[in-house]
Amino acid sequence: MYDRILLSTDGTVASERAAAHALELAATHDAVLHVLYVVDEDVVTAYSGDEYVDEAEGPEHGLEKHGEETLSALRHRASEADVDIETAMQHGRPDETIVRYGDDQEVDVLVLGTKRRPEEYRTLLGSVTDRVLRLTTRPAIVVKTEVKE
Numbered sequence: 001m002y003d004r005i006l007l008s009t010d011g012t013v014a015s016e017r018a019a020a021h022a023l024e025l026a027a028t029h030d031a032v033l034h035v036l037y038v039v040d041e042d043v044v045t046a047y048s049g050d051e052y053v054d055e056a057e058g059p060e061h062g063l064e065k066h067g068e069e070t071l072s073a074l075r076h077r078a079s080e081a082d083v084d085i086e087t088a089m090q091h092g093r094p095d096e097t098i099v100r101y102g103d104d105q106e107v108d109v110l111v112l113g114t115k116r117r118p119e120e121y122r123t124l125l126g127s128v129t130d131r132v133l134r135l136t137t138r139p140a141i142v143v144k145t146e147v148k149e
Contacts, residue, residue, distance in 0.1 A: 002029040006107040008036050008098045008132070011070035018113030018143040019074060025111065025141075026083045035074050035087045036101050037067035038094040064089065095131035102138055110140040 007022035009015040019035075026033040040063070071087040078085035090097050102110055114129040133140055 002026075002031045002108040004034060004105060004107040005029075005031050005109055005111060006034045006036060006098070006102045006105065007074075007111045008038070008094070008128075009070055009074065009113070010037065010094075010128075011066055012113070012115075014113035014115045014143070014145040015070075016113070017145045018111050019077070021141065021143045022111040023077060023081050023083055025109075026078075026085075027081050031108070032084045032086060033078060034101075034105055034107060035071060035085060036098060037071055037087075037089045038097045039063045039067060039089065039091045040094055041092055094128045095135055098128070098132050099135045102136060107138060110136060110138055111143065112140060113143050113145060115145050 002025065005022055005026050007019055009019060022033055022035075025031070067089045071089065075085055075087060088101065090101065092100075098110070098112075110132065112129045112132060114127055129142060133142070
């Protein structure tokens with residue numbers, strides 16, 4: 001049923017549950033797991049501080065480092081689960097980048113994590129997962145994670 005599965009991750013607790021589900025799904029279907037980490041350009045361009053802080057370049061450097069660590073950990077977990085994996089890090093708006101990547105790779109299903117938040121929070125801020133679901137034409141699985149406020 002699934003040959004190509006896309007997991008979008010930002011390395012948070014919500015992404016962790018989604019990753020476990022995506023790995024299990026890929027193993028069950030003998031599918032290739034595509035894992036995408038998006039460096040959010042809105043975060044990078046919003047930074048107005050000095051370009052160099054503590055010998056590291058602004059937030060882009062930290063986000064890329066976090067992305068590499070997240071992707072590396074998932075490559076290790078996929079290897080242990082005997083799942084074929086392809087990882088990518090891209091820059092852009094997360095929702096648009098996830099949808100475009102899924103289309104470019106012709107994935108069969110998206111796996112997205114989300115934190116279960118109060119309605120007021122979602123109304124004010126929304127979520128990347130909500131926006132991806134509105135933009136994509138592909139099937140999607142949403143893995144919810146409870147968070148303590």
